[in-house]
Amino acid sequence: MNNFCKNFAFFILIQAITITPLIVSSSSDPDQGHHVDNTRRSLLFKTWRVHVVNYMSNRKTLLVHCKSKDDDLGIHNLSVGVEFSWKFRPRIFGETLFWCYMAYDNLHATFEVFRDDPYIFAKCDYGDCVWIARDNGIFLKDISSNQDEIRYDWVQGQ
Numbered sequence: 001m002n003n004f005c006k007n008f009a010f011f012i013l014i015q016a017i018t019i020t021p022l023i024v025s026s027s028s029d030p031d032q033g034h035h036v037d038n039t040r041r042s043l044l045f046k047t048w049r050v051h052v053v054n055y056m057s058n059r060k061t062l063l064v065h066c067k068s069k070d071d072d073l074g075i076h077n078l079s080v081g082v083e084f085s086w087k088f089r090p091r092i093f094g095e096t097l098f099w100c101y102m103a104y105d106n107l108h109a110t111f112e113v114f115r116d117d118p119y120i121f122a123k124c125d126y127g128d129c130v131w132i133a134r135d136n137g138i139f140l141k142d143i144s145s146n147q148d149e150i151r152y153d154w155v156q157g158q
């Protein structure tokens, strides 16, 4: 072996010794991060469903128009007791967001019905977001306790 080769071999040995511990610590250190990441990933791989239900009085028809950035789900006029729903898989990269415009008589509301958000994940019990239109506002069902909670008020005008 000439000098260059000896030096080079020594250099490689030192590299192997110093780099190996770094790799070990970097893969064991963010354990919690990996856990969160996996949870998030499994939520996103699920199929979710958003439901909109008309629970208003006096046979009022509810106009529902829901959209995402990529999809327009169309206008649906729901009679009392009727539900409109759709299912989807959230995007793995980037945000998933659906919002709806709802109206009856001379009142309306526009709001997000699904987004990549722990609050929504919990209320929807990791699968079904149930929005209920009533005379006094729009409610989101807390699936695990089966309680409807008011989330939005109706606004005057169309």
Ligand SMILES: *[C@@H]1O[C@H](CO)[C@@H](O)[C@H](O)[C@H]1NC(C)=O
Binding pocket: 063, 075, 076, 077
């Ligand atoms: C829904 O109702 C609105 C307002 O009453 C009406 O203009 C629209 O044509 C209806 N759309 C459908 C799809 O029935």
